Amino acid sequence: MTTDIDVKVREVGLRDGLQSVQAFFPTPSKIAWIEAEAAAGVPEIEVCSFVPAKVIAQFTDAAEVVEASLQQTGLEVSALIPNKKGAERGFEVGVHKLNYVTSVSESHNMANVRRTVADSVAAFRDIAALRDQNPEWRNVKLAGGLSTAFGCTIEGPVDPVAVLKLAQAYVEAGADELSVADTVGYANPAQVKDMFVMLKRELGDVPLAGHFHDTRGLGLANVHAALEAGVREFDASLAGLGGCPFAPGATGNIVMDDLVFMLEAMGMKTGVDLDRLVAVRDIIARELPEEPLYGAIARAKPPKGFHPAGAGRQAAE
Amino acid sequence: MTTDIDVKVREVGLRDGLQSVQAFFPTPSKIAWIEAEAAAGVPEIEVCSFVPAKVIAQFTDAAEVVEASLQQTGLEVSALIPNKKGAERGFEVGVHKLNYVTSVSESHNMANVRRTVADSVAAFRDIAALRDQNPEWRNVKLAGGLSTAFGCTIEGPVDPVAVLKLAQAYVEAGADELSVADTVGYANPAQVKDMFVMLKRELGDVPLAGHFHDTRGLGLANVHAALEAGVREFDASLAGLGGCPFAPGATGNIVMDDLVFMLEAMGMKTGVDLDRLVAVRDIIARELPEEPLYGAIARAKPPKGFHPAGAGRQAAE
Numbered sequence: 119m120t121t122d123i124d125v126k127v128r129e130v131g132l133r134d135g136l137q138s139v140q141a142f143f144p145t146p147s148k149i150a151w152i153e154a155e156a157a158a159g160v161p162e163i164e165v166c167s168f169v170p171a172k173v174i175a176q177f178t179d180a181a182e183v184v185e186a187s188l189q190q191t192g193l194e195v196s197a198l199i200p201n202k203k204g205a206e207r208g209f210e211v212g213v214h215k216l217n218y219v220t221s222v223s224e225s226h227n228m229a230n231v232r233r234t235v236a237d238s239v240a241a242f243r244d245i246a247a248l249r250d251q252n253p254e255w256r257n258v259k260l261a262g263g264l265s266t267a268f269g270c271t272i273e274g275p276v277d278p279v280a281v282l283k284l285a286q287a288y289v290e291a292g293a294d295e296l297s298v299a300d301t302v303g304y305a306n307p308a309q310v311k312d313m314f315v316m317l318k319r320e321l322g323d324v325p326l327a328g329h330f331h332d333t334r335g336l337g338l339a340n341v342h343a344a345l346e347a348g349v350r351e352f353d354a355s356l357a358g359l360g361g362c363p364f365a366p367g368a369t370g371n372i373v374m375d376d377l378v379f380m381l382e383a384m385g386m387k388t389g390v391d392l393d394r395l396v397a398v399r400d401i402i403a404r405e406l407p408e409e410p411l412y413g414a415i416a417r418a419k420p421p422k423g424f425h426p427a428g429a430g431r432q433a434a435e
Numbered sequence: 436m437t438t439d440i441d442v443k444v445r446e447v448g449l450r451d452g453l454q455s456v457q458a459f460f461p462t463p464s465k466i467a468w469i470e471a472e473a474a475a476g477v478p479e480i481e482v483c484s485f486v487p488a489k490v491i492a493q494f495t496d497a498a499e500v501v502e503a504s505l506q507q508t509g510l511e512v513s514a515l516i517p518n519k520k521g522a523e524r525g526f527e528v529g530v531h532k533l534n535y536v537t538s539v540s541e542s543h544n545m546a547n548v549r550r551t552v553a554d555s556v557a558a559f560r561d562i563a564a565l566r567d568q569n570p571e572w573r574n575v576k577l578a579g580g581l582s583t584a585f586g587c588t589i590e591g592p593v594d595p596v597a598v599l600k601l602a603q604a605y606v607e608a609g610a611d612e613l614s615v616a617d618t619v620g621y622a623n624p625a626q627v628k629d630m631f632v633m634l635k636r637e638l639g640d641v642p643l644a645g646h647f648h649d650t651r652g653l654g655l656a657n658v659h660a661a662l663e664a665g666v667r668e669f670d671a672s673l674a675g676l677g678g679c680p681f682a683p684g685a686t687g688n689i690v691m692d693d694l695v696f697m698l699e700a701m702g703m704k705t706g707v708d709l710d711r712l713v714a715v716r717d718i719i720a721r722e723l724p725e726e727p728l729y730g731a732i733a734r735a736k737p738p739k740g741f742h743p744a745g746a747g748r749q750a751a752e
Contacts (some may be wrong), residue, residue: 148474274740306700307659334738335693335731336700338656342624346663376652383623383653414652421621421651423591 124386124427126351127377128162129155130325131402132183133198135359136176137167144404145179149186151401155356155407156190158394160374163187164196164217164353167337168204181384184211200231205245209252215259217297218242220288222280223270226301230265239287242306246292254281263297263329269304278313281319296323297353300340305334307343314347327351330372332358332412338380339402345386352377357399358412375399382426392426441703441744443668444474444481445644448719450499450515451688452676453493454484460722461547462496466503472673473507475711478692480504481513481534481670485521488736501528509699513578522562527570533616534579535559537560537605539597541588547582556604563609579605580614580646585630586621595630599637612642614670617657620650622659631664644668647689650674654689657699662703669694673728674716690730692716698744700739709743 132151136143140348142177165187166180174240174334187195196215199205208216220238221227227235242262266273267281285296298313310328317326328351330337341352355371378390396416403411449468453460453610469480482504483497497514504512512644513532516522525533537555544552560578566572575576586600602613614631634643645661645668647654658669672688713733715747720728 228664253528269740270462271739274738302738303735306697307662310700333731334696335690336655336697338653339659339697342656345624372653379651380623380653380656384625414650418620418650420620421586421591422588423586 122387123161123389124350125159125345125381125388127374127381127388127390128164128351129160129356129361129374130164130329130353130371131355131357131374133164133177134353135175135355136273138360139406139409141406142176145182147401147404147405148179148183151356151398152183152187152193153190153225153328154401155395156193158398159388159390161192161389162196162215162218162393164198165213167198167200168207169198169200173362179319180207181211184213188212196259197265198270199245202241202245202248205248209249209255209258213258215261215263215294216245217261217263218245219263219264219265220284221270221301222276222284223266225272226266226270229272230274235284239284239291242288242293243291250292259294260292261295261297261327262291262293263299264288265299265301267298268300268309269302270304278316281313282317285317285321285324289321289324293324295327295351296321297327297329299353300331301329303337303339305330305350307339308337308341310343311330311347314344314349318348325351327353329353332370332372338376341372341377341380345384356395357402357416359402359406359409370412375413376415379415379420383420383424385427392420439704440478440706441667442698442705443478443644443663444691444698444705444707444727445481445513445668445670446477446673446691448672448674448691450481450484450494451670452672454491455677456493456723456726458723460500464722465496465500465720467663468511468673468715469500471509471715472712473504473510473717474621475715476656476705476707477712478509479511479513479532479581480681480704481515482530484515484517485524486515486517497524498528503531503746505529515580516562518561519558519565519690522565524570524684526575530575532576532578532579533562534580535562536582537601537619538582538587539593539601540583540590542589543583543587545587552601556601556608557572559605559610562609567609575626576611577609578612578614578644580608581605582616582618584615585617585626586619588619595633597631599634602641606638606641610641610667612644613638614644614646616646616670617648618646620648620654622647622657623653624656626694627657627660628663628664631661631668632665635665642668644670646670649687655693658694658697662701673712674719674733676719676723676726687729691733692730696732696737700737700741702744704744709737
């Protein structure tokens with residue numbers, strides 16, 4: 119993590135947002151989005167998903183998008199991988215970090231990646247071994263994602279003990295960090311705080327990130343609860359891309375611009391220039407005129423007399 | 436406060452919401468809204484404002500609305516008052532609680548009620564004396580409202596010391612409780628937690644309520660921060676009535692239905708039946724078809740397997 123920031127925000131809109139958008143987002147516009155956010159000071163972007171093109175056509179340009187992303191100075195470039203094949207593609211194009219996903223809920227994992235949680239962990243172990251055996255790949259970070267950690271649309275409540283077990287299995291298998299995800303927007307602040315307090319107590323100093331969806335309006339309250347438990351890394355999507363007001367159970371990520379505003383207002387440096395970040399929304403609005411964009415700070419503007427906690431990377435030049 | 440609840444939610448949509456709505460909301464529909472929310476278990480409703488009709492025409496039916504509200508079993512009926520004349524009207528119609536307002540910011544107080552903060556406090560002292568001198572009015576609670584406590588559209592940042600001074604002046608003048616308000620949606624969770632921790636330390640056991648607007652998306656995160664500081668009373672507006680997506684600086688209250696969902700999901704009993712509460716939105720939607728209604732839980736529904744913290748007053752019968 120960049121040492122001059124207090125909280126690391128990670129853009130996931132190009133993956134978690136775009137994967138639910140039917141229209142193909144043109145490659146030059148994806149790259150423009152990444153360039154503009156990197157220039158605004160966003161330290162990490164999940165730029166694509168290495169899934170088969172027949173599963174999600176949005177990511178057929180993954181290699182090209184990664185290549186352009188790696189040109190951005192100071193940007194940590196990550197990509198989602200569902201399996202070993204995706205990992206190999208990720209290693210080959212040279213991303214800095216691979217975000218592997220397993221659902222804590224067995225039913226959800228079966229529906230999502232068609233195997234048991236144990237088989238998912240075994241595949242992660244193979245990926246870690248693959249990395250460790252290849253000198254060129256040894257510096258690639260592996261993040262273990264724990265989906266449906268706060269509840270599942272199929273099973274309902276999820277046992278925190280199952281979350282801990284998967285987290286421990288990931289760490290034993292070689293994970294460098296973990297991402298604990300409220301994939302379907304079920305979490306509440308009490309649950310979030312309890313979960314992260316427990317995980318930090320049991321896991322020690324493994325870096326933990328929070329990934330929240332704003333499906334039920336509690337996204338930023340959940341971030342606050344995680345902050346209280348000491349979490350300092352969060353995923354978000356610019357303009358909340360990926361939600362849909364017309365679908366019951368809309369599952370948009372929390373809004374990146376509102377997250378940055380909240381953190382900076384709280385005195386926590388993100389390294390991001392809020393004005394420049396908000397301006398990047400224009401790229402999405404231009405390419406996806408039919409898609410609903412979310413966010414309060416873009417509409418209301420920061421309060422009179424508002425001062426960010428720290429100057430952005432660019433602004434500090 | 437009802438003893439079988441953990442957190443008291445207070446509906447302010449009939450006052451804070453309707454005061455920004457141009458169309459007159461028919462009296463029978465106001466009463467239907469109050470009856471339905473009381474039946475859903477909402478323990479307190481601010482049913483009107485005792486302001487001159489020429490200032491806000493929405494409240495010309497205040498006496499009739501209060502009379503009907505007082506018929507609801509177990510409902511605490513409150514009303515906003517800007518001055519002594521409003522207080523007299525409130526005492527005469529028999530409300531249970533009068534919510535007096537003063538802005539912490541001198542400029543805002545001058546713009547809002549055309550006098551200094553000191554003059555506002557002096558008028559509050561007169562109101563308390565009026566109450567204490569009249570045996571019939573002696574049981575009416577007086578709440579001191581601290582508007583713009585977290586920032587002001589005219590002055591920008593507001594000094595927490597000024598908030599404490601107004602709070603202490605209110606208590607010395609006879610306030611039974613205080614309501615600390617983020618009138619213009621400037622607050623952030625760190626500020627909210629610090630403010631309430633300080634106020635509770637300095638004021639002792641004076642009941643404190645939080646009043647938040649969701650202008651910049653931080654409303655429920657601010658509630659969570661206040662909960663962490665021990666606050667157990669919150670204002671909210673059903674469907675967030677009063678905000679406007681077309682006006683920069685929209686200032687809607689936090690959404691009552693989302694607030695109740697958050698609290699119940701956290702295991703905190705509100706006494707409110709969430710399903711019945713959400714159904715009351717229909718009354719607003721019918722009367723104000725052009726008005727934007729807000730709220731995530733009404734659209735997304737509670738999570739699978741969701742159990743409220745406690746049965747509502749009605750459901751417990």
